[in-house]
Amino acid sequence: MLVYILGVALFALGICVSVALHEAGHMVAAKSFGMKVRRYFVGFGPTVFSFRRGETEYGLKWIPLGGFCDIAGMTALDEVTPDEAPRAMWRFKTWKRTVVLAAGSFTHFVLGFVVLYVMAVSMGLPNISDKPVVNEVSDCVRSATTAQAWNDPTCRPADPAPAKDAGLRSGDEVVAVGGTPTETWQDLLGAVQKAEGPTEVRVLRDGEALTLTVDVAKVTRPTPEGGTQEVGAIGASQAFMLPYGAGEAFGGSAAFTGELMVMTWERLLEFPEKIPAVVEAIFGGERDPETPVSVVGASRIGGEAVEQGLWEVFFLLLASLNFFVGIFNLLPLLPLDGGHIAVTWYERVRDWIRKLRGKAAGGPVDYTKLSAITSVVMVIGGAIVLLTVTADIVNPIRLIQQ
Structure with missing residues (x-):
């Protein structure tokens, strides 16, 4: 039991590190372009500690389930002080804003690749292509x-x-x-x-x-x-696991990353049709191992993997989770980063068309007009999280069915 608890804690820690690096990706990209980053915090809730270095406040909060990077003027609705106004994010070129917004997902992809590379040189990568080795x-x-x-x-x-x-x-x-x-x-x-x-x-x-x-x-x-x-x-x-040397592991990890990302996208497309099975599992139906899991469920599976000595499963699950979060976060839906990217490029295309017609630029999009859509997405997302967490508590997916 102690090993299982340790495994759960390790996986949860891996998730926290992933989220912290996601926000760090936004911060580093924003600072490199000259945007003002007010705050970078890991976690939510009351502040454990914080310190200021330069113009940015860094800190840790009590609830380690996320984090945030506060960039001045992320949208035109954000209030900025007179000294922040010239460096407000919405004033920067479209491609720079896109890089900053996509940096979080890019960080997940890099982290997933690093995990796979460590697997490749230490224990090998899964033989999913059925190679005759x-x-x-x-x-x-x-x-x-x-x-x-x-x-x-x-x-x-x-x-x-x-x-x-x-x-x-x-x-x-x-x-x-x-x-x-x-x-x-x-x-x-x-x-x-x-x-x-x-x-x-x-x-x-x-x-x-x-x-x-x-x-x-x-x-x-x-x-x-x-x-x-x-x-x-x-x-x-x-x-079933293919070993790699330190050099060839780069190519092997890159190829496996591509395959895993394709599989992740396919699972994401199947996501809506799997929700009814999650509801059935909550009320006593057999839990389909292909149904979505929450952070709770993923951590439990990670704990079982450590308990059984299946470290390859632990690391593969951690890499897969990073790819899923990275791809999901790029979906063109607010409040996801992909939604902000979509709005940014809408402004760019709209202004280009207006210029062809001899009109002035239309200015930043009014996010208040998108608040209803954003609220719907958040309600649906919250409901899915609640369902998956409930299923992972009352009828979890297990590595070995009992």
Whole structure:
């Protein structure tokens, strides 16, 4: 239980650090362009402590569930003092305001990449593309007519060990079996199961191409229907985590970041249709592991991952959360940063069209006219947060179903 609590605390701390860096991204970008940053605080509620350095007040508040960066004149409605007016954010060029507004999400993307890079060099990255990379080489392959016999790892003296005898090693990437290219592990299984006897197997080992001769054994295996079948076997398991060196980890982490961001966007598109399942889970229905989770639920899963020693799950969840928050925050909805970016570019396009028509610039958008839309978005967002938090308390998603 103590390890679980530690895991929850660590994940919650990771979220707090992410949010603090999000606001720091806004602050650094704003200061670099000469905008005035009044305050930068981590957390909400009563102030624990604060100090002033230059023109900015920095501090920590008691409730560590967010933070804020107070930039003078973020909108034309913000009150500014006479000395702040020339440096009000809304007076700056569109691209500079866009960079400042997007800096928070960009920080999440960078942080997610850093987490993945640390994973890549320490424990590897998930093999989500089904690469035919070997994890372990078995001491033998054997026939089995039942599921119970199939799950028995005991080797007998006469059992062959094709992969081991041929010199196949952990980390080898099998690129061809018997002349048939194997782009995925499923391709490898299909080629091996059709083979028999001495078979040429081409592998990549530390970047070097090698050709091995594997004496593929024919064994009896149980089928899902309850029968048996004769298939080729070599005795090797797939690597579900792909290791990287310090140098190649940059490319591997970048590629995995792209794949994870695409998956995150797809999950975000599916988000609305998953809400009814969350409501059902609150009232006793089975919790779908694909349903959205709150910070509470993510922290609980992080705690379970640490308790079970699954640090790869912990870090992958932390990286995924950063990508989700970064992408979500760029949606063109107020009060999200993406909503402010949309308004900024609306002003730019509107003024460009007015200029073509010989008219003067229209001036900053009146945010009071958007307050109704903003309120609706906040109410819907608050309702979703309440639903997911409730579900994560009464019917949480677990790594191992109990």
